[in-house]
Amino acid sequence: METIIQYRQVLIDGTIVTVSLAVLSLCLSIVFGLLGAFAQLSEAVALRRLGGFYTMFVRGVPELVLMMLIFFGGQLLINDIGHITGLWGYVDVNQFFAGVLTLGFIFGAYMAETFRGAILAIPVGQIEAAKSVGMSARQVFTLVTWPQMVRYALPSFTNNWLVLVKATALVSVIGLHDLVWNAFSAGRSNHKLFTFMIAVLAIYLVITALSDLALRWVERKYNAGTRKA
């Protein structure tokens, strides 16, 4: 316990990296998710296929494999392209960037499923009514689709976020100095890995519990005006 207190700064720094990684990945995954959902619901067959392939691909590949491919392979690819075209010099793909990109891409596919289900849950009549009173496509989205979509999507969105937070632990394997990496190196040098790993588990549980509370608050806000049966 004393060792943990002694090393608290290392753990706090790691926690900050982990949380910012998770939040940035979440933002990227919402963008990918909306694109994926609209692709799957679009009238163009090619876009629907592309959206379907995206989900299938992500389901088929473990996170860490994709992360390593992007971290080790992406670096080479970007520099090869830069070398051939002469557009940019040496670019360093760091672990944080690779982590955000991978997690955003992977959880974008899960978000796409969430959003697609939520959009389909909105009665078509409402969209038709909105169009018939002369709303533009933008207005239909911001005033009718989005507020209800958030409500329908929230439970599954919460779940995706919790899985995402846990998935951030994997970036320690490609060497990002996140919570797991920091605790691991501190624990190894003290021969107290058990103590440090327990501390990491506790911090993850706190993050999970806090986000549970926060999302419940959002749920209440967006469910104002509805009744539970």
Place this chain on the structure above:
Amino acid sequence: MEAEQSFWAYLSAFSETQSPLDFVLIYDNLDKFFEGALVTLQLTFLALLIGGLMAIPMALARANKISVLNPIIWVYTYAFRGTPLLVQTYLFYFGLGQFEAVRESFLWSPILSDPWWCVLIAFTLNTAAYTTEFLRGAIETTPRGEIEASVAAGMSPWLRTRLIVLPNAFRRALPAYSNEVIFTLHGSVIASTVTLQDLLGVGRWLNGRYYLAYEGFVTAMLFYMAIVFLITIAFKAAEKRFLRHLRPRVG
């Protein structure tokens, strides 16, 4: 014969220098990848089997709200579902050695110092926690009428659980279980972080040995995709067999 050899030499040279992926190298090491796939499948399915068997009594205890067991099992599933599998695996593989009592116990040299066993224990406890919770959900959604009918027919609680509650709960949980199987497979890559040569482990080994960036990971990725594809087909077939009564009747 002569021409064939020169063609092979040409193909290897092409693969090594011009092709973006050195496919001849992958082909030469394919047996290693199959060995890796075997490790991956072994860990995944042993964890699912043992974890699934552990989950049944725990889910029953949770669903029937058995006084002391229910909160204990809840704490266990909450802790294992709220934390990353990677850290759980590290806890068992690197953490347990911190205690001298563990290092000197009879379990140390055959089991707890072996990465394979540590990974299996961590994976099993993890999947058991998830399976317990959704199996509990499936048990709790048993239609009231089924219970009433079995009580009316004079079944004992145990007979009722065995013949009515559990079989129908398994059916309801089947679609969700395919996700759990796929997530366990995805999670099994963590074995490669504690020195095991699973599919990703072989991919990392190949890349490290020949100083490559893509080949090992891409091959591992294709193997994982193939396994997920097979799992999906198997579950489709199982759903067709066991959920037949839920399909719309045609004709």
